[in-house]
Every structure is written in structure tokens, then in C-alpha cells.
Amino acid sequence: MVLLLILSVLLLKEDVRGSAQSSERRVVAHMPGDIIIGALFSVHHQPTVDKVHERKCGAVREQYGIQRVEAMLHTLERINSDPTLLPNITLGCEIRDSCWHSAVALEQSIEFIRDSLISSEEEEGLVRCVDGSSSSFRSKKPIVGVIGPGSSSVAIQVQNLLQLFNIPQIAYSATSMDLSDKTLFKYFMRVVPSDAQQARAMVDIVKRYNWTYVSAVHTEGKFFYMHEICLLMHSSTSLLKFQVLEGSLFLIILDIVSCFNYTNMIQRD
Incomplete structure (x- = not known):
């Protein structure tokens, strides 16, 4: 019951930084922590033919999509509650919806990358106000890696983007043999056989x-x-x-x- 309540609250949080070219406002599930793990789950079905140009996702995938979100939140909760696993370290996450569609997954991946780039500039002191003073505003912490997406074809496109910024990717159901080529996908790993x-x-x-x-x-x-x-x-x-x-x-x-x-x-x- 507690997990369902947390999930309901988190899924109500909208990402107001949606693309200007898309009429869809993305929903993001965010759990704060010292280390942030990104995730791309297909919470909704892919866009219908008449909505592809808008990248507007279909209906909610009650089994496939919601269960994966709940599983990740539950796993992080169990890890964080055990002081012997990661003492003094709290794992957090940022879960985004890939809608089982490459264009949406790439759009969401860009958001992961943007947060990482801004955080790097902050650490180097490159983010300042117009008058030259330091900014007290802190953006989201950069993600250490991305879990998903599920489709092999979508995972390949996401990996081509993430590896440009040295962001690891772990797939849970992408089985294509092409992804075994480490010369092309050096930051890709998976937990299922090819x-x-x-x-x-x-x-x-x-x-x-x-x-x-x-x-x-x-x-x-x-x-x-x-x-x-x-x-x-x-x-x-x-x-x-x-x-x-x-x-x-x-x-x-x-x-x-x-x-x-x-x-x-x-x-x-």
C-alpha cells in the first residue's frame, strides 16, 4: 500500500521542460538520493499512427509498465533500508517513460544527458548569474547510468546517444545479438542472454x-x-x-x- 501511494504521488510530477515540438508533457518519477539511477520504462503504449509526429503516447500499460516502475522503487527502498549494503549512501532514481518508441526514448535520454552536463558545469564553477556571482540554484544530480529501454531496436538508438557522454546502459530485455559487439556498444550491458x-x-x-x-x-x-x-x-x-x-x-x-x-x-x- 505504501509503495502504491508513493508511486501515485511520483507519477503526478510533470516534467515542465518538455520539448517545444511536442504537445506531450512528460511525467517523471523521481526519488532523491546520493546516487541517481536513470530508467526508461514503457509505462505507456507507443504513439498511434496519427500521433507519431506529436510523440504522444498511447494508453497506460498497467501490467508491463507500472510493474517495472513499482519493482524499481521497491528494490531501491529495500537497498536503502539495509545499512549493511550501502552504509551512508542513499540510492535514488529518475524514471522516464519511453513509450516503446525510439523518438520518445531519445527525447527522454536527452533530458538525462542535459542534467549531467549542467551538473558538471556547476562542479567546475561554470554556472554563474548574469552579474557574475555564483548561483545558489542546484540542478538535479547527474545519473550514473540508465536501465532500459526494453526493445532491442530502441535500446540500440539510446546507446548510440548515451555512449557519446560515457553513460552506462543496462538493458533488461534487449536480446539482439548486435548489442554484443563491444566495439560498437562499449557502454552497454544486459541481464538477459542474447x-x-x-x-x-x-x-x-x-x-x-x-x-x-x-x-x-x-x-x-x-x-x-x-x-x-x-x-x-x-x-x-x-x-x-x-x-x-x-x-x-x-x-x-x-x-x-x-x-x-x-x-x-x-x-x-
Whole structure:
């Protein structure tokens, strides 16, 4: 009950610094602390087609979105209440809504970066009043890292922005194998296995039961397991391990990956 009350109060706090190009005023959940952790959760659904240009998010995601906000607040509360974990240090957070949409997530990421840049200037004494005197105003503390967002495609775009300012990012559900490339995403980490691991598991099952025909259903887009399976089968390091996958199964997987549909497979049958 206490957590729900805190959440209700925090989610009523609006970010009045919204972009001039957007009619949407973003809602921010903020918990004060010595160290601030940023978070991008999809509290709302992505904008509808007629609202994309306004970056106006859809309805509230009562399960997916709210639960993640509550989980983070509860976790920080438990950590802060245990004097043996981080003595004399209080963890805080700033939770922003990504709406499962890249434009909104990038807009929110810019707010994280802006706070960090202003705080750095304050520490160096670069923020002063017009008359030259020091300012007594203190902006928000800079974030030490960002948790989220959930989508692989959105996480990649956010990481491309955050790494320019050396801000670490930890994803909780971004599984794309592309994000494993540390030469491109050196400030990115995740707490879930990549699609490569899940693809290997699927291949192991096929090998174990000696299946020769497999039907696969996937969603449209770049990030899905069949793509990773195809890469594994063509990889020089994986070729020997998966060379038993050949013949009709191999052709079916290639059709699915290359064409993104089942037209060739159906015509062949």
C-alpha cells in the first residue's frame, strides 16, 4: 500500500521542460538520493499512427509498465533500508517513460544527458548569474547510468546517444545479438542472454530429435531468432558444431530468414 501511494504521488510530477515540438508533457518519477539511477520504462503504449509526429503516447500499460516502475522503487527502498549494503549512501532514481518508441526514448535520454552536463558545469564553477556571482540554484544530480529501454531496436538508438557522454546502459530485455559487439556498444550491458543463446537452444533441440522439417512463426522486424540461427549456421566458429543441420531444414530456415515470408517454402511444397 505504501509503495502504491508513493508511486501515485511520483507519477503526478510533470516534467515542465518538455520539448517545444511536442504537445506531450512528460511525467517523471523521481526519488532523491546520493546516487541517481536513470530508467526508461514503457509505462505507456507507443504513439498511434496519427500521433507519431506529436510523440504522444498511447494508453497506460498497467501490467508491463507500472510493474517495472513499482519493482524499481521497491528494490531501491529495500537497498536503502539495509545499512549493511550501502552504509551512508542513499540510492535514488529518475524514471522516464519511453513509450516503446525510439523518438520518445531519445527525447527522454536527452533530458538525462542535459542534467549531467549542467551538473558538471556547476562542479567546475561554470554556472554563474548574469552579474557574475555564483548561483545558489542546484540542478538535479547527474545519473550514473540508465536501465532500459526494453526493445532491442530502441535500446540500440539510446546507446548510440548515451555512449557519446560515457553513460552506462543496462538493458533488461534487449536480446539482439548486435548489442554484443563491444566495439560498437562499449557502454552497454544486459541481464538477459542474447538471441544467439536462445537460437543455440532451438538448434540443439532440432539436433537432439533429428527433425528434418521445421515450421517457424515470427513477427516482422530485424530482431527474431531465425536470423540468429542462420548466422550461427554460417559462422566459421559454429559451422562444424551445426553442420548436421542440412538438407530440407537448412533450406527452410534460409527461406524464412532471407525472404521474411513462407512464399518459397509453400511453392516448393
